[in-house]
Amino acid sequence: MSRYASDRRAIEALVRPTEVHRDIYIDEDVFALEMKHLFANTWVFVGHESQAPNKGDYFTTEIGTQPVIMVRHSDGEIHVLHNRCPHKGTKIAIDRSGNTGKFFRCPYHAWSFKTDGCLLAIPLRKGYKDTGLEESQSVKGMAPVGAVKNYRGFVFARLNPDGPDFDSFFGDSLSSIDNMVDRSPEGRLEVAGPPLRYMHRCNWKMLVENQTDTCHPMVAHESSAGTAIELWEQMDKPEGTRKPMAMEVIAPFMSPYEFFENMGIRTWPNGHGHTGVHHSIHSDYSAIPGYFEQMVAAYGEDRAKAILGENRHNTVYFPNIMIKGPIQQLRLFKPVAANRTLVESYIYRLVGAPDMLLERTAMYNRLINAPTSMVGHDDLEMYERAQEGLHSDGLEWVNVQRLYTQGEDFDEIAVENGTTERQMRNQFHAWAKYMTMTMGGDA
Amino acid sequence: MAFPTRDDLIDFVYEEARMLDDGRFDEWLDLWTPDSFYWMPLDYNQKDDKHVTSLLHEDAFMRKLRIERFKGERTFSQKPKTRCHHVLQRPFVDQQDDDKGEYVTHTSFQYVETRLDDQILLAATARHELKLVDGKLKITHKRVDLLNSDAAFGNIQMFL
Numbered sequence: 001m002s003r004y005a006s007d008r009r010a011i012e013a014l015v016r017p018t019e020v021h022r023d024i025y026i027d028e029d030v031f032a033l034e035m036k037h038l039f040a041n042t043w044v045f046v047g048h049e050s051q052a053p054n055k056g057d058y059f060t061t062e063i064g065t066q067p068v069i070m071v072r073h074s075d076g077e078i079h080v081l082h083n084r085c086p087h088k089g090t091k092i093a094i095d096r097s098g099n100t101g102k103f104f105r106c107p108y109h110a111w112s113f114k115t116d117g118c119l120l121a122i123p124l125r126k127g128y129k130d131t132g133l134e135e136s137q138s139v140k141g142m143a144p145v146g147a148v149k150n151y152r153g154f155v156f157a158r159l160n161p162d163g164p165d166f167d168s169f170f171g172d173s174l175s176s177i178d179n180m181v182d183r184s185p186e187g188r189l190e191v192a193g194p195p196l197r198y199m200h201r202c203n204w205k206m207l208v209e210n211q212t213d214t215c216h217p218m219v220a221h222e223s224s225a226g227t228a229i230e231l232w233e234q235m236d237k238p239e240g241t242r243k244p245m246a247m248e249v250i251a252p253f254m255s256p257y258e259f260f261e262n263m264g265i266r267t268w269p270n271g272h273g274h275t276g277v278h279h280s281i282h283s284d285y286s287a288i289p290g291y292f293e294q295m296v297a298a299y300g301e302d303r304a305k306a307i308l309g310e311n312r313h314n315t316v317y318f319p320n321i322m323i324k325g326p327i328q329q330l331r332l333f334k335p336v337a338a339n340r341t342l343v344e345s346y347i348y349r350l351v352g353a354p355d356m357l358l359e360r361t362a363m364y365n366r367l368i369n370a371p372t373s374m375v376g377h378d379d380l381e382m383y384e385r386a387q388e389g390l391h392s393d394g395l396e397w398v399n400v401q402r403l404y405t406q407g408e409d410f411d412e413i414a415v416e417n418g419t420t421e422r423q424m425r426n427q428f429h430a431w432a433k434y435m436t437m438t439m440g441g442d443a
Numbered sequence: 444m445a446f447p448t449r450d451d452l453i454d455f456v457y458e459e460a461r462m463l464d465d466g467r468f469d470e471w472l473d474l475w476t477p478d479s480f481y482w483m484p485l486d487y488n489q490k491d492d493k494h495v496t497s498l499l500h501e502d503a504f505m506r507k508l509r510i511e512r513f514k515g516e517r518t519f520s521q522k523p524k525t526r527c528h529h530v531l532q533r534p535f536v537d538q539q540d541d542d543k544g545e546y547v548t549h550t551s552f553q554y555v556e557t558r559l560d561d562q563i564l565l566a567a568t569a570r571h572e573l574k575l576v577d578g579k580l581k582i583t584h585k586r587v588d589l590l591n592s593d594a595a596f597g598n599i600q601m602f603l
Contacts, residue, residue, distance in 0.1 A: 193495030194486055197595035223518035227511050231504070246505055342595050347496060358494045365496045367505075371596035372483065372498045374512055377520035380598055 004029050008436040015432045017408070017425070018401040022390040024431075025203040025398070031338035033435060038319060039064030040146075040159040041434040042270075043169050045321045045332060046070050046080055048348065049153045050190040051097060056115060059097045062334055063159055068145060069093055070155060073115045074102060080145045080157045081117045086138040096194075104142065117142035152181045153189055154330075160438070164270075172413060173272035176315035180325035182307045184350035185298035189328065192358055195344040198371045202383035204320060204335040205427070207343060210379065211314040211322040211331075212275050212423040214260035215402070217253045220382055224374035225253035242286070249364050252281035253375065263313065263418040269411045271318025271430025273423035277415050280313035282326035288356045298352075316423065318430050328361050331369065339387050345369040400424045446541040447580055453534050455580050456548050456571055460529035463602055468510040471602075476574060476581045477503055481602065483587045498592065498599075509602070520598060527601045528555040534571075544575035554603050566590040567603055 004010050004027070011033070014021040023030050044063045047070045051059040058071040060083060067083035069092065083091050085106040092104050092113075103120050105112045112120040119141035122128065133139050146161040154177055156166065181189055200207065210216065217225070228250045232243070243251070264277030276282070295304035314322050320333040328350060334342040347361045368375045390398070403420035410429045416422055447455075462471040475481075482492050483499040492500050501509065512518050531552040538547035548571045556563050572584040587603045 193491075194593060196485065196496055196498075197593070199595040199597050201597070220519065223512050223515045223521075224508070226517075227515055228508050231508055231511060235504075244502075244504065246502075345496070349494075355494055362494055362496050363500075366485075366498065366500065370485075370496070370498050372599045374509060377598050377600055378518070381520040 004033055006439060006441065008439040008441045011435050011439065012432055015428045016397075017406075018404050019397040019399050020428050022396050022398060024428075025205060025387065026338055026390050028338045031203075031335070033439075034335065035064045035066075037436070037438050038431065038434045039066070039335070041163045041437045042319050043149065043156040043158050043164075043166055044319065045317065045330070046148075046155045046157050048189065048191050048330075048346070049078055049150055049155060050348075052078065054099065056099045056101045057097070058093060058100055058115075060093050060095070063145065063157055064335055066159060067091060068157070069104075069142075071100070071104075071115045078148065078150050078155050079116050080148045080155070081142040082145065084142070085111060086119070086141060086143070087111050092142065113141045117144050152177055152187075163437070169270055170272065170317070171268055171270070173268040173270075173274075173315070173317065176274055176312055176323060176325055179307060179310045179312065180323060180328055180348075182299075183295075183325065183328070184352055185294040186352040187298075188351040189348040190351055192347045192349045192362065195332075195346045196365060196370050198343040198345070198369065198376065198380075199336075200341045200343055200380055200383055201339055202341060202380075202387040203338055204333045204341040205431075206383045206386060207331075207333045207341055208316060208318075208320060208322070208427060209400075209424045210383070211316050212265060212273060213421075214263070214265075214275055214419050215257070216382070217260075218256065220378045221253045221375055223378060225250050229254055245286075245360055245363055246367060248285050249360070249367055250375070252284070255281065257419065260418045264415055265418050265420055265423055266413065266415045267410065267423050267426045268413055269430075270433075271427045272316060273426055274312050274315035275418060275423075276311060276313030277418070280311045280326070282313065282324065283311040285326075285360065288354050288360075290354050291357060294353060316427070318427055319434075324364075327364050328357075329365055329369075343369070400428070445578075446544075447539075447546065447575065449536050449539070451580070452536050452539070452546050452548055452573065455573065456534045456550050456569070457531060459571075459582070460531055460552070464528055466526075468513065472503075472507060472510060474582050475503060475506065476576060476583050479503065479581070479583045479585075481506060481585050481587075483589065483592075483603070485592055487588075487592060498589075499587075499602075506602075520600065523558065525556055525558040525600045527557075527603075529553075529603075530555075537570075546573040546575075546580070547571065548573070552603075556599065556601055558600070561597075563597070563599070565599070565603065569603070 014024050047059050052072040055072050058069050069081045069083045071079050073079050090108045103112045110123050114120050145157045145159050147158045149156050149166040263279050265275050266277050267273035311326050316322050322331045328348040330346045332344045347365050349358050400421045410426045481501045485496050485498050534548040534550040537549050550569045554565045568588045570586040573580045574583045
């Protein structure tokens with residue numbers, strides 16, 4: 001591999017306090033090292049348990065670029081296995097989801113495996129007699145990932161067997177997942193339909209950074225949100241006509257800088273953080289009839305108000321997801337290549353809540369994050385222009401300096417002005433940490 | 444027209460596609476009834492247009508917004524503008540109910556969208572629900588199913 005392989009100093013040199021080197025976005029060798037180290041050392045989102053509700057149900061996805069299967073084993077537990085037959089390498093499952101019954105059977109030579117990955121049977125097994133098969137890696141079956149954690153229905157995995165434990169990796173940031181799940185009167189979410197799948201010809205980190213970039217909506221999205229407001233104001237309508245749901249969703253994107261400054265950003269250790277500490281673009285949605293009463297019945301009034309009063313905007317879980325608690329949405333930024341990212345946008349039903357909430361959630365997903373979305377079109381335009389622009393030799397560094405203060409300590413939880421780029425700096429601090437953690441060499 | 448003939452219905456579907464290809468968007472907006480929807484499902488055989496994600500589910504306001512946005516000075520993903528091109532198989536007339544003034548057509552088509560050096564080709568089926576309003580055919584519902592609706596797409600910027 002290149003100049004970066006096994007050279008932790010070269011990797012560390014890509015991140016400075018207020019700027020990062022373009023190779024972080026455009027260099028294929030850096031990307032390969034991300035897949036080898038960063039995506040193996042961190043806890044990466046795999047799927048939601050409701051995508052495999054019954055024994056034998058499975059769901060195929062990737063952790064970084066590693067193909068995996070998330071499956072519900074016969075004991076009811078979720079397992080995450082490498083999607084590769086230990087015999088010849090054939091992917092065991094290629095459909096996106098299904099039920100495999102009590103075991104997986106490789107379609108090539110019929111090696112079969114229990115749903116925890118253990119080898120069950122090999123046809124004509126006598127052919128391996130006295131060959132030492134029991135000493136091979138193959139006999140162990142489909143390899144499980146290093147560690148799996150099901151947190152309130154959200155399944156995360158760490159590829160490496162050793163590394164940070166789940167609780168210390170996420171810490172207090174789990175409060176955003178808690179808030180999303182608590183919004184169900186029954187404390188439970190269910191995935192609602194398949195995700196949007198939107199291919200971006202840019203580096204995955206541009207998308208993650210954009211989640212807490214509060215200085216772009218009123219610029220990049222003026223064409224959609226700004227035009228929507230103009231059209232609504234020009235429309236002939238009776239006095240006091242209520243804004244349609246779509247307007248409630250799209251109009252706040254045009255909020256002024258001051259709105260975003262005051263909403264606040266919170267950063268947590270290990271690259272996690274969220275916008276919308278005090279309020280957010282989701283704060284002023286109309287109440288859905290019957291919902292508050294259901295929440296009060298389930299939690300009591302004080303607790304219900306506390307849950308619904310928390311209107312966090314975007315929570316980034318490093319390395320590659322964002323969730324919106326008030327919307328019940330999760331976006332997964334799947335790295336494909338240095339210049340290619342697949343964005344999958346999932347929505348969830350709040351079990352026990354009115355359907356109209358899910359209607360707003362589904363509307364948000366398609367209006368903002370679909371490949372056919374007016375908002376998404378302008379975001380993608382920016383990312384792709386940046387991916388191309390970074391090849392310019394005019395400057396090799398990307399600026400992340402807004403509201404920087406000397407001696408920032410990312411191991412501390414901080415709440416700051418909502419337009420700070422501290423969360424981006426927090427991500428790059430974590431990026432360097434988890435990239436070099438397993439690289440060897442001098443720290 | 445009194446009642447639309449089979450040819451009138453077929454011509455209507457062709458003419459609608461031509462308006463989009465020619466960029467005659469304001470004329471295109473006038474083809475719709477006020478409470479109509481344009482629906483592009485995300486999933487094969489999708490039944491629900493509200494409680495799961497769709498690619499598009501646009502009422503009159505959202506269609507108008509999309510068209511107005513195309514014209515904007517700061518519509519960055521439309522600098523330069525996208526162009527599109529429809530190739531239609533002859534529409535089937537699935538329902539022709541003069542008593543109700545309601546008509547349904549089913550049209551297979553291929554759609555090409557281009558901008559800068561990129562060009563995409565999509566295969567799709569359109570189901571038009573039409574209604575006779577003051578002697579003119581109007582669209583009450585148009586459903587567009589992409590053959591590969593579950594695939595990962597880049598930007599699809601125009602109405603199909």
